[in-house]
Amino acid sequence: MQNTPARVKANQQTEPVIQPVSPVMHWWLLIDMVLVFIAGTQLLILSEMTRLFFAWTIQSALTAAFLGASYWSAVPMLLNSFRQQVWANARIAVVGVWVFTTLTLVLTIQHWNRFNWQSEFLTAQLATWVWLAIYVLVPVGLLISWVFQRRLPGGDPPRTRTLPTWFRAALGAQGVIMLLVGLALYFLPTALIPAWPWALTPLTAGAMGAWTIGIGITSLQAVWENDWRRINGSIVALALLGILQLVVVARYAGEMDWSRASA
Numbered sequence: 001m002q003n004t005p006a007r008v009k010a011n012q013q014t015e016p017v018i019q020p021v022s023p024v025m026h027w028w029l030l031i032d033m034v035l036v037f038i039a040g041t042q043l044l045i046l047s048e049m050t051r052l053f054f055a056w057t058i059q060s061a062l063t064a065a066f067l068g069a070s071y072w073s074a075v076p077m078l079l080n081s082f083r084q085q086v087w088a089n090a091r092i093a094v095v096g097v098w099v100f101t102t103l104t105l106v107l108t109i110q111h112w113n114r115f116n117w118q119s120e121f122l123t124a125q126l127a128t129w130v131w132l133a134i135y136v137l138v139p140v141g142l143l144i145s146w147v148f149q150r151r152l153p154g155g156d157p158p159r160t161r162t163l164p165t166w167f168r169a170a171l172g173a174q175g176v177i178m179l180l181v182g183l184a185l186y187f188l189p190t191a192l193i194p195a196w197p198w199a200l201t202p203l204t205a206g207a208m209g210a211w212t213i214g215i216g217i218t219s220l221q222a223v224w225e226n227d228w229r230r231i232n233g234s235i236v237a238l239a240l241l242g243i244l245q246l247v248v249v250a251r252y253a254g255e256m257d258w259s260r261a262s263a
Contacts, residue, residue, distance in 0.1 A: 019087040019154030025145040026082065029093060032142075033078035035134055036071045042127070044068025044244070047252075053123050055131035056115045056203065062252035063204045069244035070211040073237050077218075080233025087149060088156040088225075092234045095221055098142045100214030103186060105135040107206045114203050161228040172223045174238075179216030185209030197263035198255045215241070 042054050047064040051057045058064040074097070081093035108115070108131070115131070116124035163171075184192045186209030189202045200208070219238070222231040249256065256263050 016157075017154040018157050019152050020085055021087050021090050022145070022149045022152055024148040025087075025090070025094075028141055028145040029078055029082040029090070032093075032097060032138065033075055033082060035138070036074045036078065039134075040068045040071030040075070042068065044072055044248075051116075051119075051124065052121050053127055054116070055124075055128040056111075057124075058204060059201075060199050060204065060255060062198050062248065062255040063200065063208070065248040065252060066245065067204075067207055067211065069248050070208075070215075070241065073241035073244055075237075076240060077233040077237035080236070086157060087152070087154075088227075089230050092218065092221060092225060092231050094142065094146065096214040096216075096218035098139060098146075099217055100210050101135055101138045101142070103210040103213060104207065105139060107186075107203065107210060108132065108135055111203045111206070159227040159230075162226050163223075163228065163231075168223050168226065171219055175216045175219030175223065177216075178212050178219060182209045182212030182214075182216055185212060195260070195262050197257050197260050 043050070043058075043064045045068070046053050047061040047068065050064050054064070058067075074093075077093050078097075081090040084090035116128045119125050119128070185205045189200070189205035189209070193200045193202075193205055196205070215238075218234055222234050225231050
């Protein structure tokens with residue numbers, strides 16, 4: 001027996017509408033991925049050449065590589081979110097990234113005179129202007145993309161692959177630790193620098209703090225999302241972050257002060 005129009009309408013009304021990723025947000029995630037890959041290449045591969053190819057000169061190659069590893073580790077998260085069609089499965093790459101880029105813009109303004117505006121190398125001057133453009137445009141672009149996203153109708157699909165309790169607890173603990181360390185690096189650099197296991201400046205401490213805050217927020221958001229489908233990109237990113245940072249420490253082990261407890 002065929003469904004009557006009234007029955008078809010009733011069935012349609014009972015089916016939940018899932019919010020998709022807006023086209024604006026979809027392509028913005030791709031732009032973000034390309035930008036973090038380029039920045040990661042500048043810092044992780046060319047760690048000892050920031051005077052030539054980066055927005056400011058980082059004397060510590062370990063610090064430059066640390067930042068580069070952080071950029072590269074975000075690539076799988078952004079790529080996974082770019083490939084998603086459902087907003088709930090893509091949004092893990094938005095909040096932490098927006099906070100990080102906004103904090104980095106504020107840091108840039110605070111330390112304006114440390115940047116390579118007047119460098120003798122045109123490559124460094126270009127990198128500085130590109131850096132400024134990125135950290136002005138990305139927070140604004142993400143915010144605009146989020147406004148377009150919010151206008152789309154629909155909600156989240158039900159959670160079907162929830163996280164084990166022990167994993168949520170570990171992820172939450174990591175998020176809290178990363179957030180606290182990041183806040184200290186960003187807002188209290190002079191207090192934390194003497195205890196850090198390698199040489200930092202207020203600018204590099206702030207840059208590392210901005211990253212650590214963003215990672216902490218993303219980890220805590222993953223605890224809240226509580227679904228493997230929604231967070232799998234961020235979990236890959238966290239694993240890659242740990243691997244790359246171990247490689248960085250091994251590469252520049254001579255810069256570490258192993259006598260300090262923080263090491």
